[in-house]
Amino acid sequence: MGEKYLITTALAYTNGPLHLGHVRSTYIPADVMRRYLKIIGKDVIHVGGTDNHGVPITITAEKEGVSPEEIVNKYHKEIKRDLDSLSIEFDSYGKTHSEIHIKTAQEFYLKLKENGYIYEKEIEQFYCPHCKKFLADRYVEGTCPYCGGEARGDHCEVCGRHLEPTKLIDPYCVICKGTPEIRRTKHRFFKLSALSEELREYIKNSKIPDYVKNMAYRWIEELHDWDISRDIDWGVPLPDDDSQVMYVWLEAPIGYISFTKMLGDVWKDYWLKERGKDVNIWHFIGKDIAIHHSVFWPGMLIAHGEYNLPTSVISGGYLTLEKKKMSTSKRWVVWVKDFIRYFHPDYLRYFLMINAPLNKDCDFSFEEFQKRINTELIAIIGNFIHRTLVFTYRKFKRMVKVDEDQLKEEDLKLLERCKEIRERYHKHMMEFNFKEALMDIIHLAQEGNNYFQRMEPWNVKEEERLKEILYTCGVTVKYIVYLLYPFMPNKCMEILDIMNEELDLNIRGNELKKVKVVFKKIEDKEVELAKKEILNIKDKEEDNMITIDDFAKLDLRIGKILEAEEIPKSKKLLKLIVDIGDEKRQIVAGIKGHYTPEELVGKKVVVLCNLKPAKLCGVESQGMILAGGEETVALLVPDRDIPVGSKIK
Numbered sequence: 001m002g003e004k005y006l007i008t009t010a011l012a013y014t015n016g017p018l019h020l021g022h023v024r025s026t027y028i029p030a031d032v033m034r035r036y037l038k039i040i041g042k043d044v045i046h047v048g049g050t051d052n053h054g055v056p057i058t059i060t061a062e063k064e065g066v067s068p069e070e071i072v073n074k075y076h077k078e079i080k081r082d083l084d085s086l087s088i089e090f091d092s093y094g095k096t097h098s099e100i101h102i103k104t105a106q107e108f109y110l111k112l113k114e115n116g117y118i119y120e121k122e123i124e125q126f127y128c129p130h131c132k133k134f135l136a137d138r139y140v141e142g143t144c145p146y147c148g149g150e151a152r153g154d155h156c157e158v159c160g161r162h163l164e165p166t167k168l169i170d171p172y173c174v175i176c177k178g179t180p181e182i183r184r185t186k187h188r189f190f191k192l193s194a195l196s197e198e199l200r201e202y203i204k205n206s207k208i209p210d211y212v213k214n215m216a217y218r219w220i221e222e223l224h225d226w227d228i229s230r231d232i233d234w235g236v237p238l239p240d241d242d243s244q245v246m247y248v249w250l251e252a253p254i255g256y257i258s259f260t261k262m263l264g265d266v267w268k269d270y271w272l273k274e275r276g277k278d279v280n281i282w283h284f285i286g287k288d289i290a291i292h293h294s295v296f297w298p299g300m301l302i303a304h305g306e307y308n309l310p311t312s313v314i315s316g317g318y319l320t321l322e323k324k325k326m327s328t329s330k331r332w333v334v335w336v337k338d339f340i341r342y343f344h345p346d347y348l349r350y351f352l353m354i355n356a357p358l359n360k361d362c363d364f365s366f367e368e369f370q371k372r373i374n375t376e377l378i379a380i381i382g383n384f385i386h387r388t389l390v391f392t393y394r395k396f397k398r399m400v401k402v403d404e405d406q407l408k409e410e411d412l413k414l415l416e417r418c419k420e421i422r423e424r425y426h427k428h429m430m431e432f433n434f435k436e437a438l439m440d441i442i443h444l445a446q447e448g449n450n451y452f453q454r455m456e457p458w459n460v461k462e463e464e465r466l467k468e469i470l471y472t473c474g475v476t477v478k479y480i481v482y483l484l485y486p487f488m489p490n491k492c493m494e495i496l497d498i499m500n501e502e503l504d505l506n507i508r509g510n511e512l513k514k515v516k517v518v519f520k521k522i523e524d525k526e527v528e529l530a531k532k533e534i535l536n537i538k539d540k541e542e543d544n545m546i547t548i549d550d551f552a553k554l555d556l557r558i559g560k561i562l563e564a565e566e567i568p569k570s571k572k573l574l575k576l577i578v579d580i581g582d583e584k585r586q587i588v589a590g591i592k593g594h595y596t597p598e599e600l601v602g603k604k605v606v607v608l609c610n611l612k613p614a615k616l617c618g619v620e621s622q623g624m625i626l627a628g629g630e631e632t633v634a635l636l637v638p639d640r641d642i643p644v645g646s647k648i649k
Contacts, residue, residue: 003278005044006270007034008256010285011051011096014075015060018082018336020364021326022286024352025316029434030284031088032353035486036429039503045091045270047259048083050076052097053235054248055138061234062175068234072097082336086345087489094259096236096252104258105251106239108304113240117191117303118228124166125187125231126153126180128173134231135165135173135180142168143618148570150615170618188229188238190250195299196223202298207312209432211359216294226250226296253297256283257307271307280311287361290315314432317361319352322535334364334534342530343522346488347373353487354438366531370522381445381480382519384452385495388473389515391457399499400470401509411472414451418444418479425483434487441483448476474499474507494518555610556626556648557581558638564597570617576600576625580607581645588621594633606636606648 009030012018018027030046037044052072061068076095083090094101112118126135137153144151145167149158152174153165165171166182173180203216228250229238235245260267268275283293293313301307320326326333339348351369354376356362392400404415421444428437452473460466477495482505485492495518496503500510562584563577572590574597587607606626613622626636 002043003280004270004276005037005042006260006279006281007037007044007046008281008283009046009048010283010289011049011252011255012079013054013056014050014052014072014079015056016075016328017078019326019328020321020334020336020339020348020352021319023082023086023088023336023348024319024362024364025286025358026284027083027088028086028349028352029314029316029358029432030282031086032349032434032486033282033284033429033432034089035489039482039485040426045260045263046089047092047256048090049092049094049255049259050079050096051248051252051255052076052095053245053251055136055230055232058232058234059138059174069097078337085336085340086349092259092262094255094262096255096258098258100261101251101255101258102236104261105236105246105254108254108257108300109246109250110239111304111306112190112300115303115305117194118188119191120186121189122184123187123227124182125185126165126171126173127183127185128176128178128180130176130178131173134183134185136230136232137165139174140165140168140171140180141174142171145169148617150617185231187227188241188244190226190228190300191303192226192296192299193223195302196220198302199223199295199299202302202309203294206310208294208310209312209314209359212290212294212313212315215290219291219295223295249292249296250300253293253300273306273308276308279308281308283310283313285313285315287315287317312432314358316358317356320361320363322365323363331536338534339530342526342534343369344491344520346491347377347522350377350438350487353434355435357435358432366527370524370527373522376442378519378521380442380449381484382517384445384448384473385477385480386515386517386519387452388448388470388477389495389498389512392470392474393512393515395466395470396512398511399474399501399507399509400467401507402464402467402471406464407468407472410451410454411468414447414472415475417447418476422479422483429486437483438487441480444476444483445480448473448480451476471507475505478505478507491518553610554608557607557609558642558644558646558648559585559605559607559625560644561600561603561605564600566592566597567617567619573617573619574600575619578605578607578623578625579644580609580623581643585609585622586620587623587625588616588619589625589627591625591627591633591635595635603635604638604641604644606638 007030010026012022034044034046057068057071061071080093126140128135140153142151144156144159146161147156147159149156151157151163151168154163156163171180172178199220203213228247229244230247231244235248236251238244238246257271260270270276270279285293290313298309301309321332321334324332351372354372421440425437425440428440455469457466457469460469478501481492481495482503485503498513498515500512501508557580559578559580561576561578565575567573567575572592573588574592576587576589578585578587608624608626611624613620627633628636
């Protein structure tokens with residue numbers, strides 16, 4: 001039957017389109033690997049799709065007044081559009097909200113239960129009396145018990161700690177904003193803690209990269225059983241209790257199996273131990289879900305007992321943007337659909353793979369993108385390919401083919417380098433070291449350029465010798481295109497079309513088409529325009545200026561502080577009750593340590609009244625007190641007595 005390869009990519013969550021960080025860590029490297037395995041004749045399939053369940057989708061649907069399925073369908077299409085635009089190819093692409101997945105996940109669950117790895121346990125959980133339902137973790141927000149920052153039910157956004165929802169201070173329901181109560185309910189648990197030795201042995205013997213292994217070992221030290229049921233309606237119903245659904249991290253990775261099933265009975269050749277021999281299962285994922293794929297998912301497969309385990313988990317590092325963390329909420333992000341409006345998608349594939357080793361975090365900079373494309377891809381690789389084809393077309397109108405036995409020593413030396421670099425490239429590719437593989441191509445193109453310069457074909461009068469030189473250059477071009485193809489499939493096929501050649505290492509001597517520039521330089525004005533429009537960057541002077549209309553929108557008034565008190569567990573915040581003339585407002589101010597509550601009472605201050613309310617440490621703030629200074633903070637106060645509520649103009 002021979003060696004087989006199953007490549008999977010992390011299931012994209014259907015709550016938004018894809019940005020550059022998603023495709024850098026997961027989808028581009030997986031597609032590069034699939035294309036390479038294909039051209040070297042391996043049996044390989046790429047399986048992917050979207051993750052459609054979980055609380056964030058139900059919350060979004062409830063806020064927008066639509067069904068979860070509408071949210072899922074919208075973003076499933078947008079995500080596939082983004083992947084298609086980057087030439088990411090799949091043999092199977094599915095949805096977890098589908099009949100084949102739900103059936104497969106339920107069968108998997110029942111097998112875990114049959115094998116004794118699932119049990120019931122009574123737990124405490126928040127219940128919203130107003131919404132009349134138990135609240136899954138992300139339905140609850142409040143104040144972190146550790147740092148006092150804003151937190152959702154399972155995670156603090158400030159200190160990054162994993163949280164138990166019932167430990168939150170001042171919890172509230174994200175839908176109705178009401179205060180939930182704690183009730184007891186029964187959940188299903190997966191006996192992950194019983195698998196620590198099996199998991200340790202699996203990780204030790206796997207081909208998982210060391211940086212992922214080290215993370216996995218740390219988790220195995222303190223394995224806990226896993227709560228795998230949720231009290232919500234949207235998801236895969238538990239087959240033994242349809243009042244609850246499976247936790248998304250139990251059912252979503254089963255999608256790798258269910259989406260392979262979409263290919264028909266052949267799925268068994270990849271997944272079933274009894275039938276799938278000599279199978280390499282490679283999961284390409286982002287760093288944030290490395291533990292799920294190296295500990296939790298293998299644990300599920302071990303407990304099931306009938307499926308092959310992942311051979312490797314290739315975890316891509318994070319991508320920052322212009323040296324800053326990407327943030328969708330702050331709109332500091334580059335969406336795939338926006339980027340490809342300005343630049344060729346193959347340029348993005350090249351840059352994201354050569355900019356840093358896959359396992360390292362890296363930065364996307366528009367200027368660095370331009371520099372690498374122009375100085376490496378165009379000035380070295382593109383230059384050698386273009387000059388070889390232009391000169392060959394001018395002299396012979398076809399690719400030159402000669403008997404290699406008649407080549408000179410300097411010709412054979414370059415062809416030998418082609419073979420050596422291909423071998424080195426292969427080693428890098430099979431170790432997922434894509435940056436070094438691309439550097440191999442650059443080095444080969446440099447050697448090709450050096451050879452072309454030394455041979456000076458423009459000065460060669462003897463036709464046979466000229467043919468030998470151009471054949472040597474032509475073969476080197478074929479090697480470069482062949483090796484570059486997994487990274488830049490569209491540009492490489494353009495070159496092969498001009499050459500009238502196939503995607504292999506042979507020269508057929510076919511007629512050449514008129515040569516055109518395939519790799520076009522990125523101009524400064526293109527980068528400036530793209531950066532300005534994609535990132536919404538304005539000129540500094542323009543950005544800092546406001547109009548009188550902008551100022552008129554601010555409702556600034558004189559207020560009088562009536563009450564002041566400290567907020568427990570906060571180092572900086574005070575809660576104030578402020579009279580602003582026609583009403584009294586509760587305002588949270590970060591002036592603790594600069595003023596005591598006692599010295600604030602009775603003080604007249606400047607208040608911004610039309611600021612959107614916000615919760616700070618679980619306390620609602622309905623405005624802002626204006627102050628200035630850094631180390632020493634001073635409130636802005638009127639220099640003479642004027643009535644409370646007076647407008648500032």
